[in-house]
Amino acid sequence: MTRWIAADWGTTALRITLMEGDRPLDTRASGDGMNSLTRDMFEASFLSLAGDWIDDKSHGPTQVFACGMVGARQGWAEAAYRTTPCTPLDGGLTRVVTADPRLDVRIVPGVRQLTPHPDVMRGEETQIAGILRALPDFDGVACLPGTHTKWVHLSAGEIVSFRTAMTGELFATICSQTVLRHSLVGDAWQEETFLAAVSDALSRPEVLTARMFELRAADLLHGQEAAVARSTLSGLLIGAELAATKPWWLGRDVVITGSPKTTRAYDVALKSQGLAPRILPADAMTQAGLIAAKDAA
Amino acid sequence: MTRWIAADWGTTALRITLMEGDRPLDTRASGDGMNSLTRDMFEASFLSLAGDWIDDKSHGPTQVFACGMVGARQGWAEAAYRTTPCTPLDGGLTRVVTADPRLDVRIVPGVRQLTPHPDVMRGEETQIAGILRALPDFDGVACLPGTHTKWVHLSAGEIVSFRTAMTGELFATICSQTVLRHSLVGDAWQEETFLAAVSDALSRPEVLTARMFELRAADLLHGQEAAVARSTLSGLLIGAELAATKPWWLGRDVVITGSPKTTRAYDVALKSQGLAPRILPADAMTQAGLIAAKDAA
Missing domain, CATH: 3.30.420.310 (2-keto-3-deoxy-galactonokinase, C-terminal domain)
Known part of the structure; x- marks a missing residue:
């Protein structure tokens, strides 16, 4: 089964997991958050952490799926927001143009809310997709505490609205x-x-x-x-x-x-x-x- | 009429005024606040700002009256709190022992409140004394906005209670x-x-x-x-x-x-x-x- 890399790339840290199908094999982290990088530094930062996880045999490029502030305007590549009400994910990921041909990197877009008040999330939409994978029929509120705590109203598989x-x-x-x-x-x-x-x-x-x-x-x-x-x-x-x-x-x-x-x-x-x-x-x-x-x- | 120096010495700044009786003659300021000084630095800091204001003729030492964080535990000399309900000032000032015999420095004590909730002020009690000098019969609330805004209930010349x-x-x-x-x-x-x-x-x-x-x-x-x-x-x-x-x-x-x-x-x-x-x-x-x-x- 093909190996790929899951990347949780936030404001202050990068955490990557080597995956085989749905199974995690190994995890690494660094303090290279979005805040400490300029756009041209992301690829080198990722390569130095992933290292030998990158396949350089003949299997084609290693797939990387990333979420978080890595998709912000100041990130590796801007992944435009989707707008509520919406599912946490759809098939539309943002491809990153990399110098290294061994990489195939895609970033999950954030979610924005225009009414009843302006709000944004990047990374939490991916956690919500995970919650809905665990509890497909969940109808209620996800509380995602952290630096900026999100309260997210979920119903029928969609983010109805949220508050930070x-x-x-x-x-x-x-x-x-x-x-x-x-x-x-x-x-x-x-x-x-x-x-x-x-x-x-x-x-x-x-x-x-x-x-x-x-x-x-x-x-x-x-x-x-x-x-x-x-x-x-x-x-x-x-x-x-x-x-x-x-x-x-x-x-x-x-x-x-x-x-x-x-x-x-x-x-x-x-x-x-x-x-x-x-x-x-x-x-x-x-x-x-x-x-x-x-x-x- | 004898000259003296009024000193407003807070956390981040020192402001001094050369006085003749009740009349201000000149004002100077520096960024030498309590936060940037250790105890043994206060005297030199004061002397370097006051300079030629210090009388070195035969009139005896120059009187300095100071208020604010200069009287805190980390200040020039600790001026113990008085406790509410109390007048903003009484005659009891804290004398500072100075190396320079030309200085006679006294610090106004702060005010503390033990009930209904713990609270403290240093410097505001002096402003309140000023308010009561301007409005001797004032019965009401003094709002002293700033880094830490004080709401002070004043009645019959006393600080009844306060809230920061x-x-x-x-x-x-x-x-x-x-x-x-x-x-x-x-x-x-x-x-x-x-x-x-x-x-x-x-x-x-x-x-x-x-x-x-x-x-x-x-x-x-x-x-x-x-x-x-x-x-x-x-x-x-x-x-x-x-x-x-x-x-x-x-x-x-x-x-x-x-x-x-x-x-x-x-x-x-x-x-x-x-x-x-x-x-x-x-x-x-x-x-x-x-x-x-x-x-x-």
Whole structure:
């Protein structure tokens, strides 16, 4: 069976998987994200990571299916957005012109929404294709937490609409760039504190920016533990996001697809609101989505 | 009449004013904020800016009255917090031990709040002393917008309680450190857009983190102007702050004391809610407060 490469190429990292049919054989990663590359650097970056995975015998070029910011305007080749409502994938992938004839690279297009508000995704559409491969009849909401968390309404195999919250990026930026950084060191975690803050922000979402400074003051005045401050900040931000996206998840079937740590936070937060989310890991869904893209090509 | 020096020494800047009694004679500033100095650097930094203002004749040492982060634990000398409810100043200033015998430096203590929530200020107590010098019978709320905006309930000459919102720091950090930075360049401003976002966030404060990413998507999809994005982000953040602080300003007499640009934003936002704030400029209030500190010493 022919080998091919699945590539998850985002803003800050490249992860590739050597595949044989639907079966993963090996995985490699590098920090060569879209942000650190100019267009003419993508091919060399890919070749240096894939190395001996590239077939140089007589079998013809190695197929590569890629998703993520690699298809942005500043990426390897721009893969124009498809527009909601739409299936997460169709057969139309963007071919990349490569200097090396051993490569046959195709990029999955992102998805855009024009109404009711402008929104965009790149990479998440592939995870959604993976979710629908795992749960073909799913009718509900996919929550894809990360730097930019997506809430995606899925029905009849289509992305009906979606909403992005900048929660992950705000948390990281506040932890590293504001005065709170002095009071948020480390990565210890207290789930009870987190859930109390989720509940607080859900019932009074307006308190966010005022409650934040309390974390600094409590450190200065009482030496409050960093774990309390981090868990509270995370809970306030995720609680505010849940307040904003309530129409998306309330009374709906919800699937969470993210990294283990972030998934856990959204899972317990949604459970505290009486939901019973299903969990499908992000890496596996990306891989399943790239298999779907290859099958559809 | 004896000359003295009023020093407003914050996190990122030092501003000094040569005074003769209550009359300012000259002003100088440097970027030597508390953040860029270790304790043993303050004296040299001060001397290099004040230079020929320091009296080296036979009149005795030059008096310096200072407020702000210069009194923090990492400052020139720690000036312990006073606790609310309290007057903004009393006679108790912290003396700095200097190597140069020509200096007699005193620092105004900050103010802390233990209940109903922990909070701290350093520098704003001096501006409040200035406000009370200008409006001795003021009973209402002082809004001091800035990196960390303070809402301060004043009554019978005392700070009753206060609340800090991180609005200014969040705006600056989001503009410079997140993916939105690409869509927020420049500093053009649209007041109507700003007020629409204030109103939106006041009525639905939970939309903050979701509406933020819309600014990026609207740029990618429609090339939305940076001025629209900046004004919207500022309006969303200030609107959310006004939602959080509604119990502070609703039906109250409000004074705004900040820099001209920030004051203007809070002024039009509060006017849109039916208030008629008075405006007293920050620099003048700091100076008046340092005169009050000298008089009380």
